Amino acid sequence: MPDVEIRKIATSLEEIHHEGGPRAEKPYRRAAIVAVIKNPYAGQYHADIxxxxxxLKPLGLMMAQRLVEMLGGDPSVVEGYGKGAIIGLGGEIEHGALWHAPGGYAMREVLGGSKAIVPSTKKVGGPGTRLDVPVTHTEASYVRSHFDSIEVGLNDAPRANEMAVVLVMTTGARVHNRAGGLAAEDIKGEDGLR
Structure with missing residues (x-):
């Protein structure tokens, strides 16, 4: 298989100071990176994909490192993550599943071995398709304060023979979280859940 052919990379960074309530002492930061790449399997069925x-592994590592840099360069500030893919109309949903391991393991490696499963989503769509990428805590999936999603999409991607692969990271809990459940400071870190 040849090297991954990248057409473009797009990034976004949000700083949320409040959601109508008191100002946060420190803004909640959410970063996303999208790489639009050629889908080598678009156009026909391939049994072995x-x-x-x-x-995709080097791409995942590069994207995860860029996200950490966008959030200040210190992996320890990252508390939430997620991944996703939008597959162009010439592809199939299974092509997006190829991003699960390279995207997820790249973020875990860059963050020093996070335990929680990296939540994911994928869909087939054309240029302009939007994707809500789920976010959970990096060490324990049951921490409700970190449940979030980041919407991504590009007006000119993915084309039929492309896929847009996505990684997202956040720096903490939602600004005004108050839905209860396991608190981040109470994580045991044994199983990636609690």
Whole structure:
């Protein structure tokens, strides 16, 4: 399989100071990175698609490192993450599943071995398709204060023979979280859930 062919990369960074209530002492930061790449399997069915996962690993690492840089360069400030993919109309949903391991393991590696599963979503769509990428805590999936989603999409992507792969990271709990449940400071960190 040849190297991954990137057409474009887009990033976004949000700083949320309040949601109508008191100002946060420190803004909640949410970062997203989208890489629009050629889908080598677009246009026809291929039985063996797993080799592309290996090709995607360096892209995942580069994207995860860029997210940490966007959030200040210190991996320890990252408390939430997620991933996703939008597959162009010439592809199939299964092509997006190839991003699960390269995207998820890249973020875990860059963050020093986070335990929680990296939540994910994927869909097939054309240029302008939007995707809500789920976010959970990096160490325990049951921490409700960190449940979030980041909407991504580009007006000119993905084209039929492309896919847009996405990674997102956040720096903490939602600004005015008060839905209860397991608190981040009470994480045991044994199983990635609690």
């Amino acid at each position: 797993q080799p592309f996962m290996e090709d």
